[in-house]
Amino acid sequence: MTLLQDGALTAAFDSASTAYDRLVGANPGYHRQLRRSARRLALPDGGEGLRVLDLGCGTGASTAALLAAAPHAEITAVDASAGMLERAAAKEWPGNVAFVHTPAEELEQAGVSGPFDAVFAAYLVRNLTDPDKVLNGLRGLLRPGGRLAVHEYALSGAARHRLVWTAVCRSVIIPAGSLGPGGADLYRHLWRSVLEFDTAPELAERLTAAGFEPVRTAPLPGWEYGILHTFLARAPR
Numbered sequence: 001m002t003l004l005q006d007g008a009l010t011a012a013f014d015s016a017s018t019a020y021d022r023l024v025g026a027n028p029g030y031h032r033q034l035r036r037s038a039r040r041l042a043l044p045d046g047g048e049g050l051r052v053l054d055l056g057c058g059t060g061a062s063t064a065a066l067l068a069a070a071p072h073a074e075i076t077a078v079d080a081s082a083g084m085l086e087r088a089a090a091k092e093w094p095g096n097v098a099f100v101h102t103p104a105e106e107l108e109q110a111g112v113s114g115p116f117d118a119v120f121a122a123y124l125v126r127n128l129t130d131p132d133k134v135l136n137g138l139r140g141l142l143r144p145g146g147r148l149a150v151h152e153y154a155l156s157g158a159a160r161h162r163l164v165w166t167a168v169c170r171s172v173i174i175p176a177g178s179l180g181p182g183g184a185d186l187y188r189h190l191w192r193s194v195l196e197f198d199t200a201p202e203l204a205e206r207l208t209a210a211g212f213e214p215v216r217t218a219p220l221p222g223w224e225y226g227i228l229h230t231f232l233a234r235a236p237r
């Protein structure tokens with residue numbers, strides 16, 4: 001299958017948005033893993049006085065994880081899908097969160113300007129048509145020394161992790177997704193995009209090539225071990 005991109009991907013997220021929270025809620029680790037990655041940003045003082053960008057916030061699961069890690073941060077949460085963003089914005093937010101509807105490629109035009117102290121991008125980078133361009137832009141939006149956490153499905157490179165990913169997608173994720181309003185396309189895209197995108201070492205290299213330093217790759221536990229990672233990096237000082 002051809003991977004979904006740009007407008008087609010946004011349309012797929014729009015269609016899936018009404019069932020998205022229910023679907024990810026069926027994965028008991030989904031929110032826990034996001035909270036782990038958000039904590040790994042190690043934002044000081046509960047985020048007091050810090051500006052944080054949640055890029056590709058979807059229905060707000062990553063935003064909630066950021067708020068749990070840094071309840072006092074000022075969060076700008078951005079997404080290209082109006083449907084996903086509408087669901088996020090309709091929730092009650094205990095902290096300082098502003099939602100902005102824009103693709104990651106057009107942040108400046110949408111009035112999203114730096115400097116940010118940190119950026120969190122959960123399940124986004126693999127979906128970008130030109131990830132290098134967006135990553136370079138993010139480096140420019142961060143203050144010197146600002147932190148980036150990319151929470152992403154990126155396979156270790158070991159054959160067993162590739163097999164586990166395909167088995168879980170075929171037996172659980174795609175069948176469950178196909179029952180939702182958008183059908184199975186988005187979940188087939190999820191499966192193939194992980195197989196076709198960077199392995200974890202390749203994604204770390206991509207971040208280094210985009211000018212981030214130092215890049216640390218931290219695995220996440222459970223069945224996603226070797227499949228889901230946090231990539232931690234900083235903008236140069």
Ligand SMILES: C[S@@+](CC[C@H](N)C(=O)[O-])C[C@H]1O[C@@H](n2cnc3c(N)ncnc32)[C@H](O)[C@@H]1O
Pocket residue numbers: 009010013034055056057058059060061062078079080081084102103104105121122123124127128
């Ligand atoms: C798998 S969801 C993850 C949402 C959220 N970060 C989470 O952890 O639950 C990916 C989100 O990225 C958004 N997205 C994909 N490509 C994008 C782009 N180019 N610019 C902004 N958002 C994008 C989608 O609309 C979708 O809401």
